[in-house]
Amino acid sequence: MSLRRLPPFDLTHALQALVDVFLLLLAWALAFWLRFNLDVPQEYLDLAVISAPVCVLAHGLTLGAMRVHRQVWDFIGLPDLRQLTLGVLLGGLVTAMAVMMFRLPLFPRSVLLLHPVLALVLLGAVRAAWRTVVEHLGTGRADKQPLVVVGSLQDASGALRALKGAGAWEPVAILSPLRAEVGRALQSVRVLGTVSELRDVCEFVHAQTVLVASAPGSAERREALMLAADAGTRLLHMPRADEWLNPHPEAVRQVELEDLLGREPVALDVAGLAELFSGRTVLVTGAGGSIGSELCRQIARFGAARLVCVDVSEYSIYALEQELRQAHPRMEGVYYTANVRDFGRLRAIACEQQPTVVFHAAAYKHVPLMEEHNAIEALRTNVLGTVQAARAAAACGARRFVMISTDKAVNPTNVMGASKRLAELMVQAIAVQEPGTQFVSVRFGNVLGSSGSVVPLFTRQIARGGPVTVTHPEIVRYFMTIPEAAQLVLQAGLMGRSGQIFVLDMGEPVKIVELARMLIRLSGKSEQEVPITFTGLRPGEKLYEELLASDETSEPTPHPKLRIAKTAGPLPEVAEVLRWMEEAGPQPQVAEVRAWLGRRVPEYAPADSGRDAGAREDVADQLEPHERVVQLHQPLFQRHR
Numbered sequence: 001m002s003l004r005r006l007p008p009f010d011l012t013h014a015l016q017a018l019v020d021v022f023l024l025l026l027a028w029a030l031a032f033w034l035r036f037n038l039d040v041p042q043e044y045l046d047l048a049v050i051s052a053p054v055c056v057l058a059h060g061l062t063l064g065a066m067r068v069h070r071q072v073w074d075f076i077g078l079p080d081l082r083q084l085t086l087g088v089l090l091g092g093l094v095t096a097m098a099v100m101m102f103r104l105p106l107f108p109r110s111v112l113l114l115h116p117v118l119a120l121v122l123l124g125a126v127r128a129a130w131r132t133v134v135e136h137l138g139t140g141r142a143d144k145q146p147l148v149v150v151g152s153l154q155d156a157s158g159a160l161r162a163l164k165g166a167g168a169w170e171p172v173a174i175l176s177p178l179r180a181e182v183g184r185a186l187q188s189v190r191v192l193g194t195v196s197e198l199r200d201v202c203e204f205v206h207a208q209t210v211l212v213a214s215a216p217g218s219a220e221r222r223e224a225l226m227l228a229a230d231a232g233t234r235l236l237h238m239p240r241a242d243e244w245l246n247p248h249p250e251a252v253r254q255v256e257l258e259d260l261l262g263r264e265p266v267a268l269d270v271a272g273l274a275e276l277f278s279g280r281t282v283l284v285t286g287a288g289g290s291i292g293s294e295l296c297r298q299i300a301r302f303g304a305a306r307l308v309c310v311d312v313s314e315y316s317i318y319a320l321e322q323e324l325r326q327a328h329p330r331m332e333g334v335y336y337t338a339n340v341r342d343f344g345r346l347r348a349i350a351c352e353q354q355p356t357v358v359f360h361a362a363a364y365k366h367v368p369l370m371e372e373h374n375a376i377e378a379l380r381t382n383v384l385g386t387v388q389a390a391r392a393a394a395a396c397g398a399r400r401f402v403m404i405s406t407d408k409a410v411n412p413t414n415v416m417g418a419s420k421r422l423a424e425l426m427v428q429a430i431a432v433q434e435p436g437t438q439f440v441s442v443r444f445g446n447v448l449g450s451s452g453s454v455v456p457l458f459t460r461q462i463a464r465g466g467p468v469t470v471t472h473p474e475i476v477r478y479f480m481t482i483p484e485a486a487q488l489v490l491q492a493g494l495m496g497r498s499g500q501i502f503v504l505d506m507g508e509p510v511k512i513v514e515l516a517r518m519l520i521r522l523s524g525k526s527e528q529e530v531p532i533t534f535t536g537l538r539p540g541e542k543l544y545e546e547l548l549a550s551d552e553t554s555e556p557t558p559h560p561k562l563r564i565a566k567t568a569g570p571l572p573e574v575a576e577v578l579r580w581m582e583e584a585g586p587q588p589q590v591a592e593v594r595a596w597l598g599r600r601v602p603e604y605a606p607a608d609s610g611r612d613a614g615a616r617e618d619v620a621d622q623l624e625p626h627e628r629v630v631q632l633h634q635p636l637f638q639r640h641r
Contacts, residue, residue: 017069020123021056027118028055031111047107054098055115059091066090073130081124088123092116144170146205148233150195150224151213152176153186159213160187172205198227209234234524272494276357276400278303283355283398285340285389286362288316291404293323294486295359300324302490306332308353310346311362312339340385343392350396357400357493358393360386363420367408368538370416375593376584382419384581387426387574394434402493403427405443405501411603415590418597418604422572424501425601429571431499440496442489443565444504445477454512458519466530468516471537476509492562501565502557572600 032040032048040048063069066087071080096112147169149156156174163169174191175198176182181191192201198210210233212224228235282299286292287309293316296309307324311317314337321335334353338345340362350358363382364370370378386403393401405424408417424441431439454477461468485504492502513532520530537543555564580596594606 013069016073019126020063021060023122023126024056024059024119025052027115027122028052028111030118031114032108034114035108035110043106044108047104048111051099051104051107054102055091055095058094058098059088059119062090062094063087071127073127073134076127076131081127084123084127085120088116088120091119144168145209146170146172146207148173148175148198148202148205148207148210149189149213150175150198150210152178153181153184153191155213156186156189159211160189163211169209169211171211172207173201175201195224195227198224198233202233207233209236211236228521235522273302273490276302276494279305280356281306281308281353282357282359283308283310283350283353283393284359284361285310285346285385286360286404287311287335288313288320289361290482291485291489292359292361293320294482295361295489296320296324297327298483298486298490299359300328300331304331306334306353308334308336308349308355310336310338310340310349312337340389341380343388346388346392347395350392350398354396355393355398357402358389358398359489359493360389360401360403362389363404363423365406365416367414367416370419371414371538372590375415375590376581376586376588378415378419379422379581379593379597382416383423383426384578386423387430387578390427390430390434390439394430394437398437400438400440400493400496401427402489402496403439403441404489405441407443407445409443411605412601413605415594415597418601421601421604422577422597425572426574426577428499428501428567429574432571433574435498438496438498440493440498441501442492442504443501444480444485444488454515455519458516459523462520462523462525462530467533468520468530469533469535470513470516471535472543473513473534475512475537475543477512479510479515480504488562491559495557495559495562501567503563503565505562569602 028051029048032044036044063084066083068080068084068087071083092112092115095115099107099112145168147163149159149171151159151174153174153176156176160171163171171187171189174186174189175193175195176191177195179194182193184191192204202208202210210224210228212235224235277299282304284292284295284299284307287296288311292309292311296307300307309317309320309324311320317335317337321333324331324333336349338349340346340360362385364374364378390401390403403423406417406420408414409421409424410417412418412421424443427439427441431437458468488504492504496502516532517527520527520532523530555566557564577600584593584596598604598606
């Protein structure tokens with residue numbers, strides 16, 4: 001080893017090593033002292049002095065082999081003590097062997113048994129005392145903030161261990177959902193009550209912050225959120241497992257809506273996805289959007305050699321470039337501004353980059369905006385853009401093409417949903433024409449926090465002080481997180497065979513009014529401060545979304561969160577669809593667009609404008625002015641019947 005590779009001298013470690021040597025010698029002396037009932041004869045005292053270096057050398061070798069010298073006493077724990085125990089026991093064995101080899105006369109063998117016990121007690125005690133002093137000095141800091149932990153003793157145990165290194169917090173009380181645990185203590189922190197007593201306990205211990213240690217989506221989290229908002233306290237919780245992989249993970253973080261919904265982590269075929277993406281070129285359209293950008297992040301993590309990002313928005317593609325360049329400097333990123341409706345441009349990009357897999361996420365998705373004045377734009381982007389992207393993928397010889405669809409394509413009542421359903425049919429038709437590429441569609445519901453979704457809208461309304469506008473008290477939607485949606489899209493792309501439509505397991509539908517209530521509470525306010533008002537259903541909007549049409553069935557896949565929709569009926573003629581959109585002109589009548597969609601998508605049933613108005617009037621008639629502020633007492637998850 002060269003001198004440059006030697007570790008720097010550490011005075012603290014040197015002093016700790018000297019303390020260990022002193023304690024080993026002290027244990028050796030105590031072993032002789034106890035062996036002879038506190039009165040060691042002179043000849044045995046000389047024997048103890050002669051053999052002491054053997055003891056120290058033997059333990060030095062075994063403790064060094066067990067790397068005990070690398071332990072940091074400030075954070076000593078049970079694994080470190082187990083490591084120390086093994087080192088001391090091995091040291092005692094080596095000492096005994098050395099004494100036997102040297103054949104020291106009249107050596108008392110009981111000393112060889114007493115010494116490891118005494119050495120372990122002394123070495124362990126000094127380490128425990130050191131950590132106790134360090135923690136006591138740390139908890140005495142004036143800038144520590146009192147913290148109440150919500151969760152059972154089992155849940156709170158992990159949180160308290162993690163908080164040992166979080167200098168800003170001092171746990172002062174535990175609130176357990178189990179009444180039997182009240183009065184007990186964990187790491188000197190008492191269980192002062194149940195979750196329902198949160199306000200009283202916070203006032204008693206003068207705490208303004210609550211840490212929820214219970215599992216994501218648990219009833220304790222939701223109850224704590226409601227009570228914390230009423231008590232005017234801040235709600236935190238432990239990071240998710242994947243967040244500990246960040247370079248600088250926080251010990252605690254603010255509770256988010258995703259945590260309350262409690263979506264389980266997606267189990268991915270990591271080996272299969274790594275084989276699909278590692279060292280290959282992948283192209284993503286709509287790469288600057290919410291789903292598209294998350295797809296890019298996930299693909300980059302699986303080791304794609306080159307990621308080709310296409311988006312019509314210059315700013316979105318620029319922001320994505322800056323993010324990926326910093327997060328994945330070794331990956332080659334290629335960034336294009338292009339419109340998916342331009343086949344020539346798409347084909348030129350695809351043929352130049354030669355992607356193995358193409359993910360098509362570019363689409364118009366806002367239902368009311370696409371319903372009236374922009375109906376033809378929905379068709380040209382969602383249908384024509386899909387056809388052009390699929391044809392470009394086939395032209396460059398891509399192995400797989402994956403289109404992002406939506407639950408609004410099922411029994412659609414609006415132009416946006418019908419356009420996405422027609423896009424699914426077009427992908428299936430192209431799959432027949434282009435057998436060299438596997439064409440797959442993936443259908444899922446709303447994504448939390450995506451651009452244009454209800455969560456950012458509610459957040460802005462809450463920031464303004466309300467009111468939060470909900471269209472109908474009974475409207476429900478399926479929700480999933482952006483990373484979960486992107487991961488399942490990747491999994492479906494890996495598993496799918498050409499022409500298949502995958503349906504994601506969206507879990508339980510969520511009442512939008514409950515979603516609004518959760519967001520209000522997460523902001524630290526109540527419904528009295530930020531009221532909720534009903535505005536009536538918008539054009540083309542349904543009370544609930546479906547994942548399968550009435551004439552569809554599904555079959556399972558090896559992945560528990562993916563199913564395959566079994567569709568029936570004739571496929572459209574691709575050339576005929578393209579010809580109509582070319583001949584429709586820049587501004588066809590909305591009625592003409594809807595009629596044409598109805599002929600191509602049999603399950604499309606346009607919402608009658610009069611019926612929509614009637615529905616909105618019914619809502620208004622049912623609610624008196626003072627009832628516009630919603631009083632909610634139903635559970636968050638309630639399956640729509």
